[in-house]
Amino acid sequence: MASEVGETIVDPTDAMAPETLVAELTPPGRGAIATVGIWGDQAETILCQVLFRRDGAPVSSLPVGRIQVCQFRCPGHPPEKVVVCRVEPRRIHVHCHGGRAAVRRVLETMAGCGARIVGWEEWLDRTTPSRWQAQCLRALAQATTPRVAAILLDQLAGAFPRELEEIAGILLAGERKDAEARTRELRLRYEVGKHLLKPWFVLLAGPTNAGKSTLFNSLVGFERVIAHPMPGTTRDVVKETVATDGWPITLADSAGFTTPADPLDQAAMTRAQAAIDQADLVLWIVDLSQEWTGPWAGANRLAGNFASFLGDKFLYVHNKADLLDVEERSIRLRGRPAGVVTSAKTGEGVEALWVAIRQRLIPQAPPPGAGVPFLPEHAELLASVQTNIVEGHAGEAVAEIRRYLRSIRWLPNEKG
Known part of the structure; x- marks a missing residue:
């Protein structure tokens, strides 16, 4: 059955879908226990062909909600003990040994009895x-x-669809400004929601020998890249995904900006430039112990251009503070752009840098229980609804919300 947004999904109660499916429901890989699910009208019939009680008698029925210890018989192999539970009338879980060979035998045996093996994503859809x-x-x-x-569990409980329903109700009450404000707020939350599955990308860039690699290692918590006093040690963009205060972030170290000495230097800076274009936040690392107008003046002028273009997506980090005393730091900071002072060597300022990163990327976290759109189709819907509201088409905005809620099969028992 095709939805109004182009995605296909079959209603589990649809009599036109007689197929019986079987899938591994636990992540692939070695484990003590694996769970295999079988779903469909023939699920019980298929399992009763291969399940036997401990006394050897065939299993004739599987009551819903009752756990049974059985023998699973695969042709050509000794019986294997499994735990079986019928969780719904048409859905049964078989908990077996977690080894890959054991799982494969269970899947293939049920497939040989008439079920079709599917992946976990199709299993969810069906x-x-x-x-x-x-x-x-x-x-x-x-x-x-x-x-x-x-946050995603809140959405599973219906947080986002409920807010859509509320916006439709506000529009029907004639409160167009309030509805537009609620829609705008949901669109802002998408800036967080879209990164729940794809981490924010934070790039460390700057002139050579500013301590980017050492600071990168300090931020990720271990020696991920080689740090060396010789300029140009880093050539490629090196990435590592970490979490800060529960938010997933991909940090990247890049080649330093300098006057290219050879084609390799130029290629490295080209890759760094491309990474800047993709970044959600650029940390421009500079050496606090060096004069701002010294050898790196050219790179710092380039940084000014980046800062003007990127705005809040650009943050100066004045590194190597451990090389200066308090008075020298104060002198060096005069005339420089505002930023975070750090020492990658001692760890000074690293936590403050993390705080600054979070403030730039997530200026306002959604409150618990709030609706958070997290897929592009959610953002597209909200943009269209807001446009209709602003242009005075409240009725079309309500109709669009209702069409979408029907397309995702938002059911009454999902509320609350």
Whole structure:
């Protein structure tokens, strides 16, 4: 069945979908226990062909909600003990040994009895009651921090669809300004939501020998890149994904900007320039112990151009503060752009830098329970709804919200 936004999903209660599916539901890889799910009208019939009680008698029925210890018989292999639970009338879970060979035997045996093996994403699309639940469960499978998971769990509980319903209600009450403000706020939250699955990209850039690689290692918490006093040690863009206060961030170290001595230097700076264009935030690392108008004056002028163009996406970091005493620091900072003072060597200022990074990337975190759009289709819907509201087409905005809620099969029992 095709939705109004172009995605295909089959209603689990649709009589036109008689197929029985089987899938591995636990992540692939070695483990003590794996879970294999089977779903469809023939799920019980198929399992009763291969499940036997501990006394050897065939299993004739699987009551919903009851756990049973059984023998799973695969042709050509000794019986294997499994734990079986029928979680829904058409959905049964088989918990077996987690080794890859054992899981493969269970899948192939059920496939030989008439089920079709599918991946976990198709399993979600086919077995969840709504497309909204499928979207949220897919996203949760990719969550890398508890904070991200908590936000996505709020969405699974219906936070975003409920806010859409509220906006429609506000429009029907004739409160167009309030509805537009609520829609605008949701669009701003997408700036956070889109990074729940794709981390923010923060690039360390700047002139050569400013301590970028040492600071990069200090930020990620281990020696990820080689740091050396000789300029030009870093040639490629080196990345590492970390979490700060529960937010996923990909940090990248790049080649220093200098007068290119050879084609390799030029290529390295070209890659660094390309990374700047892609970054959500650029940290421009400069050596506080050096004169601002000294050998790196050319790179610092370039930084001024970047700062003017990037605005809040650009942050100066005055590094190597450990080389100066308090009075010398004060002198060096005069006439320089405002920024964070750090010492990658001693760790001074590193936590303050993390705070500054979070403030630039996430100036306002969504409150618990708030609706947070996290997919491009959510952003597109909100942009269209806001345009209709601003242009005075409140009725079309309400109709658009309702069409979308129908397309994701937003069900009454998902509310609350």
